[in-house]
Amino acid sequence: MxxxxxxxxxxxxxxxxxxxxxxxxxQGAPSVTMTPYALAADRLAxxxxxxxxxxxxxxxxxxxxxx
Numbered sequence: 001m002x003x004x005x006x007x008x009x010x011x012x013x014x015x016x017x018x019x020x021x022x023x024x025x026x027q028g029a030p031s032v033t034m035t036p037y038a039l040a041a042d043r044l045a046x047x048x049x050x051x052x053x054x055x056x057x058x059x060x061x062x063x064x065x066x067x
Contacts, residue, residue: 014039014046022048023067024059031059 001009022035033056036049050057060066 011043020046020048022050022056024056025063025065026055026059031056 018036019034020037021032023030023032025031033054035056038047038049040046050060
């Protein structure tokens with residue numbers, strides 16, 4: 001697959017979907033949850049929307065290594 005085609009497919013996926021899988025470390029173990037996201041205006045980033053009440057937010061504050 002050509003680089004331009006891969007980029008076009010990735011962009012289409014980001015525009016079509018509204019949630020992403022967010023991987024954090026929860027009490028030292030891997031944890032994956034679903035979270036909504038929004039595309040940033042510069043097209044090189046996206047914003048993950050999380051609640052201050054959620055476990056994955058506490059996990060990210062405790063250990064910023066996420067995927």
